[in-house]
Amino acid sequence: MKELTKHLRLMGLFTKRYIMSQMEYRTSFFTILIVESLILLSKLLYTAVVYNTDMVVDGLKPEAITLFTGTFFIISAVYGSIFMFNFTNLQNSVYDGSLDIAITKPISLQFYLTVSTIDLAVPIPNFIAGAVMVTNAWKTLELSMEPVVIIGYVFYIILGVLMLYSILLLPPLLSFWFVKSEGISHIVSGLSNFNMMPMAIYPKALKIFGTFIIPIFIVSNFPPLFVLGRLNVGMKLWGILAPIVFFLGARIVFKKAIQKYSSIAN
Amino acid sequence: MNAISVKNLNKVFTYYEKKEGFQHSLKNLLVRKQKTKEAVKDISFDIDSGDIVGFLGPNGAGKTTTLKMLSGILYPTSGEVQVLGYCPWKRQKQFKMKYSMVLGQKSQLWPDLPATETFRLNQYIYEVDEKKCKMLVDELTEYLDVKHLLHVQVRRLSLGERMKLELIASLIHSPQLIFLDEPSIGLDLVSQQKIRSFIRYWNEQYKTTVMITSHYMKDIEDLCERVIVINSGKKLYDGSLCDVNYMFKNIKIVNLELSDEIDDMKLAEFGTITKKEGLNCTMEVHKEDLHEFIGYVTEKLNIKDINISDIPVEKGIELLYR
Numbered sequence: 001m002k003e004l005t006k007h008l009r010l011m012g013l014f015t016k017r018y019i020m021s022q023m024e025y026r027t028s029f030f031t032i033l034i035v036e037s038l039i040l041l042s043k044l045l046y047t048a049v050v051y052n053t054d055m056v057v058d059g060l061k062p063e064a065i066t067l068f069t070g071t072f073f074i075i076s077a078v079y080g081s082i083f084m085f086n087f088t089n090l091q092n093s094v095y096d097g098s099l100d101i102a103i104t105k106p107i108s109l110q111f112y113l114t115v116s117t118i119d120l121a122v123p124i125p126n127f128i129a130g131a132v133m134v135t136n137a138w139k140t141l142e143l144s145m146e147p148v149v150i151i152g153y154v155f156y157i158i159l160g161v162l163m164l165y166s167i168l169l170l171p172p173l174l175s176f177w178f179v180k181s182e183g184i185s186h187i188v189s190g191l192s193n194f195n196m197m198p199m200a201i202y203p204k205a206l207k208i209f210g211t212f213i214i215p216i217f218i219v220s221n222f223p224p225l226f227v228l229g230r231l232n233v234g235m236k237l238w239g240i241l242a243p244i245v246f247f248l249g250a251r252i253v254f255k256k257a258i259q260k261y262s263s264i265a266n
Numbered sequence: 267m268n269a270i271s272v273k274n275l276n277k278v279f280t281y282y283e284k285k286e287g288f289q290h291s292l293k294n295l296l297v298r299k300q301k302t303k304e305a306v307k308d309i310s311f312d313i314d315s316g317d318i319v320g321f322l323g324p325n326g327a328g329k330t331t332t333l334k335m336l337s338g339i340l341y342p343t344s345g346e347v348q349v350l351g352y353c354p355w356k357r358q359k360q361f362k363m364k365y366s367m368v369l370g371q372k373s374q375l376w377p378d379l380p381a382t383e384t385f386r387l388n389q390y391i392y393e394v395d396e397k398k399c400k401m402l403v404d405e406l407t408e409y410l411d412v413k414h415l416l417h418v419q420v421r422r423l424s425l426g427e428r429m430k431l432e433l434i435a436s437l438i439h440s441p442q443l444i445f446l447d448e449p450s451i452g453l454d455l456v457s458q459q460k461i462r463s464f465i466r467y468w469n470e471q472y473k474t475t476v477m478i479t480s481h482y483m484k485d486i487e488d489l490c491e492r493v494i495v496i497n498s499g500k501k502l503y504d505g506s507l508c509d510v511n512y513m514f515k516n517i518k519i520v521n522l523e524l525s526d527e528i529d530d531m532k533l534a535e536f537g538t539i540t541k542k543e544g545l546n547c548t549m550e551v552h553k554e555d556l557h558e559f560i561g562y563v564t565e566k567l568n569i570k571d572i573n574i575s576d577i578p579v580e581k582g583i584e585l586l587y588r
Contacts, residue, residue, distance in 0.1 A: 006393075013387055021378035024419065101374045103339045105391055106362035259341050262279060263334055 007111050015118040018085075022121075032121045040125030043073065044132065058200030060228075063140040065198060067224040070133025071157065072195045075220045077123035077130060078161050079168070079192075085119040087172045091182065094175040097264035110254050114169060143227055156223035159243045163218045164192060166246035169254070176257035195220040211235075215242045268348070269443055269475040270313040270336060275345035277306040277331050277499075305331040306342075307499040315442070318469050318476040320490035320507065324587045328499040329479045330369075333445045336477070337367045350443055363392060366441040370448035373428065374435055377421040381431040384420075385438055392439035399438055406434045410464055426457030433464065444468075446478040450485055462488045483580045495586045502586050511582035516553045519575050522546070525568040536562065545570075550577075 022029050046069075053062055060068075090113045093099040102112055143149070171185035191214065199207050199217045210217040215238075222239045225231045231239065282298040284290055306328045313319050323329045334340040336347060338354035338361070347354055352361035375384045382403075389399040407413040410430040415423060420431070429449060436444065446465070450458040462485055469476055469489075480486060486493060486507065493510065495503040503510060520537070524545040533539055536559040537551035551559050556574070563569060577585070 006390075010387075010390060013390060017376055017379060017383055017387065020383070021376060024378045098372060100334065100339050100369060100372060101367070103357065104337055104362060104365075104367045106359045107391055109357070261340065263340060 003108075007108060010107060010111075011116055011118065014116045015120070018117045019120065036121050036125050040128055043125055043129030046129070057198050060198055060200065061141075063137050064224075064228060066133045067137035067141070067227065068198045068221065069196055070130045070137060071160075071223050072220040073126045073130030073133065075130075075157065075160050075164060075195075076192075077127035079123075079164055080126060081118050081120060081123035082115050083165060083168055084122065085117055086114050087168060087185070089117075090114065090172045091175045091180070091185070094261065095180065099261060100263055103258075103261070109258060110251070114165070138227075141228075149227055153223050153227050156226050156239060157220075159239060160219040160223060162247055163215060163243040166243065166250040167214060167216065167219075168192070169250045173250075173253050173257040176260040191216050192219060198224075211238070215246070218242055267315050268312045269315040269317070269350060270311075270477065271346075271348040272312070272332075272336070273310050273346040275306055275309045275332065275335060275347060276304070276343045277328070277335060277340065278343045279303045279305050279331075304499050306335070306496075309345075309496065309499075309501050311494055311501065311504055313475060313477060315475050316469070316473040317492065318465070318478065318489050320486040320493040321477055321479045321496070322486065322493055322583060323479075323496040325481075327497045327587075329496060330447055332496070333367070333447050333477065333479065337365065337445050338362070339367075363439060364441055365443040365445065366436040366439070367445045368432060368436045368447065368449055370429070370446075370451040373420075373432060375420045375428065375432060378419060380417045381420055381435065382416050384435050388435055388438040394439050402438065402440070403434060406437065409467065410434065410460065426453045426460075429453060429457070429461060430464075433461070437468065440472060441474065443475045444477070446476060446480075448480055449478065450480060450482055458482060458484065465489055483583070487579065493583075495583060497587055507579055510579050510586070511577040514577045514582050514585055517550050517577055518553060518556055519577060519581075520549045520551050520556075520559070521571075521573040521575075522549070522563065522567075522569055523571040525570055528567060 022032070055062055055065065057065060093102065093113070099113075103109060105112065137143075168185070168188055171188050174184055191210075194202065194206075194210060194216060199210060199221045202210070207217070218239050222231065222235070226236070226239075280300050280302050282294070282300055284294045284298075309328075309332060321329050321332070331340065335342045336349055336354055338357045341355045350361060350364050352358055354361065374388075375381055376387075385399070385403055388394075389396065394402075407416060410433070412427060412430045412434075415427055415431065420428060423431070433449070449465070450461050453461065465476060465478070466489060468474055476489070478485065478489060490507055492505065493503070493507050494501060495510070503513065519540075524547065527545070530539060530542065533547065533549060536555050537549045539547060539549050541548040560572075560574075563572060
């Protein structure tokens with residue numbers, strides 16, 4: 001518990017310093033704010049477009065589809081805030097040898113390299129757009145406001161984040177073997193975009209692949225499917241089990257990867 | 267008591283070569299022949315607690331690789347190491363709390379923020395009491411004369427100023443052992459001197475074990491009684507700095523101040539001319555040839571002065587590198 005508190009506090013300290021570093025460059029800081037605000041506007045426009053189509057997928061009306069898209073945006077916000085920044089940094093620090101100092105610090109290396117710093121600028125538009133879409137869909141579809149449904153939705157979002165972390169961590173870890181692995185990272189992060197729409201629109205083979213082989217659909221398809229009552233018991237259990245199994249797998253690969261670190265010659 | 271104990275340490279790296287040109291880049295993209303390099307070969311030594319030991323060698327000798335293995339950054343290929351009673355590459359928290367690593371060519375300071383922000387972060391990472399940390403930072407900034415730099419963005423500082431703050435950041439948790447990898451690289455003479463006196467002060471004050479690599483002989487002469495010299499990954503010498511030249515006891519340095527010009531070829535019959543400027547000449551002469559050489563010099567040459575000495579430490583180390 002003491003270690004967890006320490007690491008959560010460190011997360012705050014790293015994030016604070018990262019934001020402070022960005023604020024040292026005023027022009028860049030304000031440009032980011034403006035750009036992110038424009039992105040937010042474009043996401044909200046996208047919401048309006050999806051909402052105004054009469055597309056029906058597997059019996060899901062446009063309102064229900066926005067529940068999937070909104071959930072995807074929320075999870076993308078988490079990805080953008082924590083993983084994207086840290087995972088890119090991880091690959092860079094393997095490449096330029098700056099990992100050396102990090103290894104000597106008495107904190108969890110996996111924590112330091114993968115979740116220590118939160119980028120708050122990038123995820124805000126995604127989060128706001130996602131939250132607007134989900135709230136609107138929830139209201140329009142008159143979905144249950146029972147605590148069990150809301151808690152279940154949040155629970156599957158957390159599991160989705162865990163799943164996304166475990167899947168997207170693997171390509172950056174390859175940099176310990178191959179030094180550069182951006183290409184594979186792009187492929188895998190591209191896979192997560194399949195979640196923008198309900199998995200029902202994809203062919204059967206892709207559904208099986210995205211549910212059981214590389215369970216990318218667990219990330220942001222399972223939470224709305226749970227809310228809409230379209231997850232059977234087996235799928236509910238798989239949605240819980242798969243993220244845990246993949247997280248443990250990612251942990252094992254991380255430990256193996258760090259042993260391969262060869263630094264760089266001075 | 268040993269702070270560091272190393273037995274038969276080895277490290278093999280794999281790498282590949284690429285010849286010049288686009289064609290070879292293309293070839294390399296498809297097929298590359300992997301090669302191996304033994305960076306560290308069967309090195310063994312012990313270091314007592316509280317000692318300052320110089321770890322010397324030419325570029326590419328394996329010094330930094332060895333330090334990185336001792337600090338747990340790298341896994342060795344084989345060998346046994348105990349540092350402060352721990353196996354470094356297990357990277358236990360208790361171990362990491364007890365040592366510090368300063369890499370002259372890599373910084374732990376956040377470049378866009380003042381150094382105090384890194385100090386605060388390290389205080390939290392190493393779980394140091396705030397009051398104790400403040401006292402320590404006050405003491406160190408006073409000694410190194412960098413108090414006025416504490417609120418300046420690190421990237422605006424000179425190399426010497428940054429290194430002083432780097433040292434402070436690495437000492438926040440009062441480590442029992444410090445690895446210093448070329449701490450004075452690129453610094454001016456005054457900064458080098460300040461860093462040296464600080465390391466000496468810290469070692470005396472807190473009985474901290476220090477293992478230092480440096481290409482500046484003055485760093486080593488001022489700080490280390492014992493040196494370990496390696497080259498091509500192999501240990502060549504481990505002992506007192508003063509005795510380095512004992513290995514070359516059979517070679518004497520002869521300085522001649524001549525009155526007239528003389529043919530170099532004639533002098534070269536007795537040894538190696540290492541320096542010749544006008545009528546001043548320095549030679550390395552084998553002890554067995556010294557008697558005959560002195561006879562020749564005093565009888566046949568017109569000399570103003572002659573001086574015979576042992577090989578200086580710096581020269582001894584240079585010879586070891588060869």
